[in-house]
Amino acid sequence: MVAASIVLLWIAASLLARTAHHQRMQRATREATRAEAATAAKRGRDAVAFMREAVVLEPNRPEYRLALAKALVTVGQPAEAEPYVQEALREEPVNGEANLVLARILDQQGNRTEAERAFYRAIYGRWPTSGQSLRTRARLELVDLYRRSGERGRLRAALLELSTAFPGDRALQLQAGRDLLAAGFSDDAARQLRVVVERFADAGDALSLLAKAEFARRNYVDAYSAASRAVARDGHDDEAAALRGLSAGVLGLDPDQPRLSSRERLTRLRVLLSHVRTRMGRCDAGKTGDGDSLLPLIDQWLARRSPDADLGRTLLEGAVRRLPPACLPPPETDAIGRVLADLVAERRR
Amino acid sequence: MSDLPRAPSLRVWTLTDAQRFLVLAVLIGVCTGLVVVCFHAAIELVDYSVHDTGTTSLMQVLWPALGAAAAALVVRLVPASGGSGIVQTKSALYVSNGHIPFAAVPGKFSACVLSIGTGTPLGPEDPALLMGAGIASRLGQVFGLTQRSMRLIAPTGAAAGIAAAFNTPITGVLFVMEEVVAGFDAAVMGSIVLAAVSSVVTSRLFLGESPLFSVPEVAAISHPSELVAYTALGVVAGLFATAYVRLMSLLRYKLGAIHLPPTVGPLCAGLMVGLVALAWPDVLGTGYRAMDAALHNQYAWSTMATLAIVKMLVSGVAFGAGTPGGLFAPTLFLGVMVGGAFGGLAPAWLPMVSGPQSTMVLAGMAAMFAGVFRAPMTAVFMAFELSGTAGSIVPAMVTSTLAFLVARQLHRQSILDLVAEHEGAVLPSARLVRPEAPLHVEDAMAPTPSSSVLVLDVAWSAAEARAMLDNSATTRVVVQGRSGRWAVADVAAARVAAEHELAWAAVQHGDFRTDGMAASGFLSVEPVYPDEWLDVALRQLARAPLVPVISRLNHRQLLGLVDQADVRRAYGGAAPHEA
Known part of the structure; x- marks a missing residue:
């Protein structure tokens, strides 16, 4: 009789537990689906409420906890999201997505050091095959973290790592180049963008970016070449066209270009010094003590058409240094301004 | 023929009463585990049905009332299924030689499924304890145990019931040793452990290994100054526990003094619960969801404080009106909310409170349990088993001990002693030792x-x-x-x-x-x-x-x-x- 009772109880427990579990799962799935829809419709609060219900119903599913955490992070409640992520990580510490969410939470909380660690755990963690784009996302967010915190050394390292991590991903390679350029690492950017241009038949705006990188490196010949190729590829690329014109202008004015004759160099110096002299007159730069002594010398050098290029260059540099930056033409858009800026920079170096 | 000595091979297979008792303990554990699985699943299914049908405000108010009235009707039909469950189990141990009417098991089962499933703010743990004791009593009779073994069979079943209900075997064993047996009796310890473990193993086969609610990261005490915060929490929880016990006592006597037909009291209490739940739905039912939410920082401290007060009132009214259900879950709910509210409020004036909120919540839960049930050791191990980390032990020890001492100082009786007294029984208790102790x-x-x-x-x-x-x-x-x-x-x-x-x-x-x-x-x-x-x-x-x-x-x-x-x-x- 006891054995029969146990068997009956076992059957009853199986049936009831299974029915309850089935109901629970159904409801949890329904709530999770509603949460997804709410997320897609940018209704973050609703998504959180639905995911909370799903988590309560199915507390043993880490993916629900993670989804709730993501929803909470989206609505700006990182403190509340953290325990859910930690639970998901307790189940699977190398879960890449959970580490990425944790990194975002820590970043929102201002804990940069831990956030950085979590980003790295996300980058090198385990991802489903369909989640590789998120692994990339982790790298990009790490880059963004470094950019915001102003850690230039780490930013450069992260960007270079990003550029080598996915060699077949054109968009990512291009992104790495663009980010390097934006962060001011023009040498690395040019190298990276050249690789993109060489590796991919359809390099997108890599040529245009390469032109910018080379221009930033003051490598005007390559900048001109890249900009020309970009214009040839896309006639509507106004930026590349402007850059090509600017590079051509610089190449036509720069007295330091190699293989120039003495005469040509002197001519270019004269053009630049005349321009600077005019600017000095306009900006009253000559009325300062130093300017008073410099103006007659410049006028004399220009009037006598002196063949002394070195003196001309010295006068040019001195005049440029005396001019306030507002009086100089903008180096980003004006070839003379660019050449003058390069002269001063070269001198400082 | 009967005078002939028994063959040695047969003697091997003849179990002594003590050995039979241990084997029976396993059987009790398995049966209780299965019944508790059915109990949990049935409550859950009723809860789903209520949720699906009770979407309007009117139905949300009516469901707890109807469920409580139906449960009271079941108690009317099966009087043995009334009461808290723990008192009947102690009575079986000390008074009725281990005998608990078996009708109490199906009666308690159906009454509590109806009441808790429809939203009565009470818990399923103490009913599970009674069901375990009832099953044990029945099996003891079937197996023809001696009178001494029969007396010990009820606590064995009780341990199985509470362990399966909480999914925490150590808590089940300790609670029965601390509260039901009122002492550590080596003779009964082995069987209680066996029953608790076998019931938990059985229930886990069906319900999984997760405890009642998932507890996020728990931080151990990292600096001695943090003890100040836990000390304060222990005192606060002790005061709150005293208030709860006194309120329970007051409501039980006041509501008991109103002579209404047996189903009308629970019906009215259910209506009140339903109305209150329109504003604070988190207080309905066992409250595990709200506890999980509190453990995951989902509430502000003011919300948690409000929920603690509201739950205290509604569970007091429901229990006082005689609605079937247990006191464990409401006590844990109060502890969680008090701990959470304290954890949210404390950093403003106690800078040493820096750990995760969940540690404070767990410590508050343990403290409230120790203060209300006067079972500090059970409280500590409950916190440990629910969190799964040893880091929770020290905070829970500090808060439980203090809450126990404060509550005992302010009110001599635990809630179970009060319930027993109200039911007209004076049962032995480890806490209520007479001042004239036995002489040496x-x-x-x-x-x-x-x-x-x-x-x-x-x-x-x-x-x-x-x-x-x-x-x-x-x-x-x-x-x-x-x-x-x-x-x-x-x-x-x-x-x-x-x-x-x-x-x-x-x-x-x-x-x-x-x-x-x-x-x-x-x-x-x-x-x-x-x-x-x-x-x-x-x-x-x-x-x-x-x-x-x-x-x-x-x-x-x-x-x-x-x-x-x-x-x-x-x-x-x-x-x-x-x-």
């Missing part, structure tokens, strides 16, 4: 040397013994022979023995036979130790006029003597000669 031998012992008793030294010769006896004014002698045996005699008998070399040699050797051949008149007596109950000495005094008290470290060292007059004096009565 040392309380009555008269130290040696005594003016009325001469201690004979067996190293003396017969002549020396005679001389000592002649010079002594005592009336009795006590002696320990070389064999280690003790004896007492009156002085006359001792003189006779000392006058005969042979008799004295027998005394020296410790040969105190009663056949009169050697040391006649010497009564052999078993010595007692100072820490033994006085009852042990009293049993010896039925055979001898006095009993020697010896040291446990040196059996030859006589520490004192006890006679009937000493015993009377120790119990506060006057000795006959004094009277």
Whole structure:
């Protein structure tokens, strides 16, 4: 009789537990689906409420906890999201997505050091095959973290790592180049963008970016070449066209270009010094003590058409240094301004 | 035929009562585990049905009332299924020789499924405890246990029930040892552990290994200053526990004094619960969801404080009105909310509160449990088992101990003692020990040397013994022979023995036979130790006029003597000669 009772109880427990579990799962799935829809419709609060219900119903599913955490992070409640992520990580510490969410939470909380660690755990963690784009996302967010915190050394390292991590991903390679350029690492950017241009038949705006990188490196010949190729590829690329014109202008004015004759160099110096002299007159730069002594010398050098290029260059540099930056033409858009800026920079170096 | 000795092979298969008891404990655990699985699943399914149908405000108010009324009707039909469950189990242990009517099991099952499933703010744990005890009682009868084993069977089932309900075997064992058995009895410990473990294993087969609610990261105490925060929490929880117990007492007496038809009280309480739940739906049912939410920082401290007060009121009204359901879950709910509110509020004025909120919540839960049920050890292990990390132990220890002490200081009775008293029972409790504690031998012992008793030294010769006896004014002698045996005699008998070399040699050797051949008149007596109950000495005094008290470290060292007059004096009565 006891054995029969146990068997009956076992059957009853199986049936009831299974029915309850089935109901629970159904409801949890329904709530999770509603949460997804709410997320897609940018209704973050609703998504959180639905995911909370799903988590309560199915507390043993880490993916629900993670989804709730993501929803909470989206609505700006990182403190509340953290325990859910930690639970998901307790189940699977190398879960890449959970580490990425944790990194975002820590970043929102201002804990940069831990956030950085979590980003790295996300980058090198385990991802489903369909989640590789998120692994990339982790790298990009790490880059963004470094950019915001102003850690230039780490930013450069992260960007270079990003550029080598996915060699077949054109968009990512291009992104790495663009980010390097934006962060001011023009040498690395040019190298990276050249690789993109060489590796991919359809390099997108890599040529245009390469032109910018080379221009930033003051490598005007390559900048001109890249900009020309970009214009040839896309006639509507106004930026590349402007850059090509600017590079051509610089190449036509720069007295330091190699293989120039003495005469040509002197001519270019004269053009630049005349321009600077005019600017000095306009900006009253000559009325300062130093300017008073410099103006007659410049006028004399220009009037006598002196063949002394070195003196001309010295006068040019001195005049440029005396001019306030507002009086100089903008180096980003004006070839003379660019050449003058390069002269001063070269001198400082 | 029956006189023939049993074959050895058969003897192997014949279990003693104790062995049968242990096997039965496993069986009880399995059966209870299965019933608890059914219980949980049934409550869940009723809850889903109620959620699906009760979407309008009217239905949300009506469901708890209808469920409570239906549950009360079940209790009306099966009176054994009423009450808290723990009181019936203790009654079975102390009063009714382990007998619990089996009707209590299906009755409690259906009543609590109806009430808790529809939203009554009570818990399923104490009902599970009663169901376990009821199953155990039934199985004990089926297996024909002896009366002593039958008395112990109810706590065994109770442990299985509570362990399966919480999915925490240690908590189940400790609660029954602390609260039901009111002490740690080695005889019952093994069976309780077996039953608890087997019930948890069985329930986990169906419900999974997760505890009641998932607890996020718990931080251990990292700096001694944090203890200040936990100390404060312990005191606060102790005060809150006292308030809860007093409110329960008040409501139970006040509502009990209103003579309404049996189903009307729970119906009215259910309506009140439904109305309150329109504003605070988190207080409905077991409250596990809200506890999980509190553990995951989903509430502000003010919300948690409000929820604690509201839950205290609605669970008090529901329980006071006689709605079937347990007190464990509401107590845990209060603890979680008090801990959470404290954790949210404290950092403003206690800068040392820096750990995760969940640690404070768990510590608050343990403290409230210790304060309300007066079971601090269970509370600590519950926090440990629910969190799964040892980091929760120290905070829970601090808060539980303080809450227990504060609550005990402010209110002598635990909530279970109150419920038992309300049900008209006065059951033993580890906390309610009488001020007149049982006496020990040392309380009555008269130290040696005594003016009325001469201690004979067996190293003396017969002549020396005679001389000592002649010079002594005592009336009795006590002696320990070389064999280690003790004896007492009156002085006359001792003189006779000392006058005969042979008799004295027998005394020296410790040969105190009663056949009169050697040391006649010497009564052999078993010595007692100072820490033994006085009852042990009293049993010896039925055979001898006095009993020697010896040291446990040196059996030859006589520490004192006890006679009937000493015993009377120790119990506060006057000795006959004094009277």
